[in-house]
Amino acid sequence: MRSIPGLIRLRLWLRRRGRTGTLVPLLAALALLAALDQMARRGAEAWVMAQLSREAEAAAGLRAAMLRSEIEKQRSLPVVLAQDPDVRTALTRRDPAVLRALDAKFEALAAGTRASVIYLLDRQGVAVAASNYRDPTSFVGSDYAFRPYFRQALAEGEAEHFAFGTVSRQPGLYLARRIDSPAGLIGVIVVKAVFAEVEAEWRRLDSPIFVTDTRQIVLVTSVPGWEFRATALIPEAERARIRASLQFGDAALSPLPITAEGDDRVRVTMPDGGAAQTFVEAAAPVPTTGWTLHVLSPITAAAEVSIAAARVLAVLAGALLMGGLALIGARRRQALRKRRRESRARRELERRVEARTLELSAANDRLREEMDQRQHAQAALQGLQDELVQASKLAVLGQIAASVAHEVNQPVAAIRTFAESGAMLLGRGDTGSVSGNLATIVGLTERIGAITGELRSFARKAPGPLGPVSLRAAVEGALLLVGYRLKEQEVALELDMGPEDFHVRAERVRLEQVLVNLLQNALEALASRPGGRVRLAARAEGERVLLTLADNGPGLPTAVLDTLFIPFTTTKPAGLGLGLVISHDIVAEFGGTLAAANQDGAVFTLSLPRVP
Incomplete structure (x- = not known):
């Protein structure tokens, strides 16, 4: 509908220029508005899609890191259990009492680690002990x-295989490790990890999530009904071969109801029978597995509101531009006509601005509602970040589990030697030497207790309150966990902790987590360098204590120094770029700072509040 000033201008143009001269400016104005509307729509749509893609990629990377941490935690179990004396005794003696005690031990360990089932196979592949020994479906x-x-563990020493359980009827990741004695093979320890809790946690999110293997078959998913389906059509011969192997039971391996629409957008028909929806897809590899994690981020109503708001603003700007041009032309006319036209144009503009203001107010209300929803999502993200700190600590724990096993094996072997020697001395009646052997055994058991106690303390999830912490004790605890790697790599350790024992405001377990992370980074930097050296030095500066950790490695690349504490910045080929970020956040919670520099190698400086 034409406005009143527009009708007046139309009559003047009809009188002076005729009908043809009137249509040309009108058509030009409409074309300009249409062009502005299309440009605003395309620009806003591109910006919104880019934002959604970045958010989906960040979510995929975070969830892939969490899934990897869950798998790494389970991977440490076969390594530790393969060295367990009870396991080896059960395989060599086959004593029913020993086997039943091992069943109970496996049951408690599976409950504590959230493993689905732990079971022990003899050299013929027959299960002799299992954590589900009480169940009707006992292995x-x-x-x-x-x-x-089982066959791969016998051939290669260890194996990982995702499959559908023939007895439990539950899919999971089987982690197997071969157990050898001096006489040769004696059995295989198997841990089955399931991801039901991970899937349940994913279902609480708005975005569908699923994980595929190298054949594009879905292994883990938050969408019921998508298990063992494929993102691409699998040839019939390949499907027949997979079904014959019973890896996925009798699953049809049919394609997922996902259709690509370009620019990372996909059209998905959900299993609940609703209308098809459009999502933005992002994928991230799950390190060390060969799997790929996919996140489908929905295109929300807020995105459409943003696009609509951009279009409204563009049209309003075009209208203002044409109004300004009309005002410039009106100045050339007589003063009386100019005043009348300006008055009418002003009233019309005010009406249009009022209408547009109402529209923008409604759009702002919707945007505020969306901001509230995002704040709730941010709170949930904070919870996930806390879980990631624990997952990172358990991942580090899995990496040092083998080192701790070596540290424990040495005193255990010594205890056996002194015990056998004591028995011989006792037979000779040399009680004085027997007492000396017993005292040595007590000292060795105290060392084992210190190592395992430090490991249990490090694995605690719940952080303790902040308070005075001995910096020397925290450094000694961290060195107890990574000491074997220092010896194994022949890295020299220099300690300069000062004449007094500094106390800082911190929480010991999390402070040790930071120190272990920095020490492991230094050891990785020195992995292929002869004459490696790590130096730890502490000194007081006013009300703060500075602890520096320096190595003589290649140092940090200049390109990443400024972004070292930003998530997903890493110098390692298989790294996630989260370890230093988590360490930086932990130190910040203590009221301290963590800085990095290069000085004949990498130097990390930890500044913490000093406690008298």
Whole structure:
């Protein structure tokens, strides 16, 4: 509908220029508005899609890191259990009492680590002990020699295989490790990890999430009904071969209801029978697994509101531009006509601005509602970040588990030697030497207790309150966990902790987590360098204590120094770029700072509040 000033101008143009002269400016104005509207729509749509893509990529990377941490935690179990004396005794003696005690031990360990089932196979592949020995579907006595993970563990020493359980009817990741004695193979320890809790946690989010293997088959998903389907059509011959292997039971391996629309957008038909929806897809590899994690981020109503607001603003700007041009032309006319036209144009503009203001107010209300929703999502993200700190600590724990096993094996072997020697001395009646052997055994058991106690303390999830912490004790605890790697790599350690024991405001377990992370980074930097050296030095500066950790490695690349504490910045080929970020946040919670520099190698400076 034409406005009143527009009708007046139309009549003047009809009188002076005729009908043709009137249509040309009108058509030009409409074309300009249409062009501005299309440009605003395309620009806003591109910006919104870019934002959604970045958010989806960040979510995919975070969830892939969490999934990897869950898998790494389970990977440490077969390594530790393969060295367990009870496991080796059960395989060599086959004593029923020993086997039943091992069943109970596996049951408690599976409950504590959230493993689905832990079971022990003899050299023929028959289960002799299992954590589900109480269940009707107990694995004890079952023959698993046909399973690929058993055959691969025998051939290569360890194996990982995702499959559908033939007895439990539950899919999971089987982690197997071969157990050898001086006489040769004696059995295989198997841990089955399931991801039901991970899937349940994913279902609480708005975005569908699923994980595929190298054949594009879905292994883990938050969408019921998508299990063991494929993102691409699998040839019939390949599907027949997979079904014959029973890896996924009798699943049809049919394609997922996902259609690509370009620019990372996909059209998805959900299993609930609703209308198809459009999502933005992002994918991230799950390190050390060969899996890929996919996140489908929905295009929300807030995105459409942003696009609509941009279009309204563009049209309003075009209208203001044309109004300004009309005012410039009106100045050339007579003063009386000019005043009348300006008055009418002003009233019309005010009406249009008022209408547009109402529209923008409504759009702002919707945007505020969306901001509230994002704040709730931010609170949930904070919870996930706290879980990530614990997951990172457990991942580090998995990496040092083998080192701790070596540290424990040495005093255990010494205890056995002194015990055998004591028995011989006792037979000779040399009680004085026997007493000396017993005293030595007590000292060795105290060392084992210190190592395992430090490991249990390090694995605690709940952080303690902040308070005075001995910096020297925290450094000694961290060195107890990574000491074996220092010896194994022949890295020289220099300690300069000062004449007094500094106390800082911190929480010991998390402070040790930071020190372990920095020490492991230094050891990785020195992995291939002879004459490696790590120096730890502490000194007081006023009300703060500075602890520096320096190595003589290649140093940090200049390109990453400024972004070292930003998530996903890493110098390692398989790194996630989260370890230093988590360490930086932990130190900030203590009221301290963590800085990095290069000086004949990498130098990290930890500044913490001093406690008298």
